[in-house]
Amino acid sequence: ANQSILHCPAARLLSPRSAVLLEAVRGRKSRGDPVAKSKEGRIKEPPPVDPVEMVVLRERFSEYQLIMRALRLEFKEEVLRKKYQEETGSMAEERAKQEAEEHRALMAWNDQENQRLLKLRMLRLQKEKEEAERKWVEADIQREQEQQELITQREREILQLQEDAKNFITLENLDQRIEEALDNPKNYNFAINKQGRVVKQTVQQ
Numbered sequence: 001a002n003q004s005i006l007h008c009p010a011a012r013l014l015s016p017r018s019a020v021l022l023e024a025v026r027g028r029k030s031r032g033d034p035v036a037k038s039k040e041g042r043i044k045e046p047p048p049v050d051p052v053e054m055v056v057l058r059e060r061f062s063e064y065q066l067i068m069r070a071l072r073l074e075f076k077e078e079v080l081r082k083k084y085q086e087e088t089g090s091m092a093e094e095r096a097k098q099e100a101e102e103h104r105a106l107m108a109w110n111d112q113e114n115q116r117l118l119k120l121r122m123l124r125l126q127k128e129k130e131e132a133e134r135k136w137v138e139a140d141i142q143r144e145q146e147q148q149e150l151i152t153q154r155e156r157e158i159l160q161l162q163e164d165a166k167n168f169i170t171l172e173n174l175d176q177r178i179e180e181a182l183d184n185p186k187n188y189n190f191a192i193n194k195q196g197r198v199v200k201q202t203v204q205q
Contacts, residue, residue, distance in 0.1 A: 086095075169177050191200040 187202065189202045190198050193199050
């Protein structure tokens with residue numbers, strides 16, 4: 001068997017590793033082996049064909065082809081019918097109903113969401129209004145306090161001015177002030193340091 005594999009032309013084209021993978025079949029020979037002596041001169045003839053059987057087989061094959069063609073047409077018609085029903089038939093109506101139901105559900109959800117957002121917006125506006133009113137009241141109170149402080153400051157300035165007015169020089173006390181100035185002369189010719197103390201003063205003559 002191994003010699004038959006080595007003599008086979010196909011085995012020569014294969015690599016040594018591939019040749020090892022080939023399985024040797026017992027009792028078989030390759031194309032290059034000679035004809036057996038017992039079969040020399042034998043003419044191989046095809047088996048006889050029964051005409052009646054051939055007619056039956058042809059009829060059955062034709063019937064088989066007709067059945068298969070009918071089945072293919074039936075399947076194709078079923079597919080087309082389903083497609084037509086999906087597009088324009090009951091399935092399309094059912095799909096339209098489902099879409100309408102989904103639309104109604106979405107619209108209801110949209111209305112609920114709008115109501116929720118409206119409530120949140122109203123609460124936000126109410127808070128903003130209350131905050132604005134609070135700030136306005138605080139600003140009004142602050143303005144009143146500032147106005148009151150300004151009035152108090154003006155009152156203090158008026159009182160201080162009234163107190164200072166007692167020392168003003170007028171026509172009535174002009175002579176008296178002149179006499180006081182002559183009796184109590186003041187020397188403004190002096191020097192001071194950085195701390196504001198008098199460090200040098202000239203003697204008044």
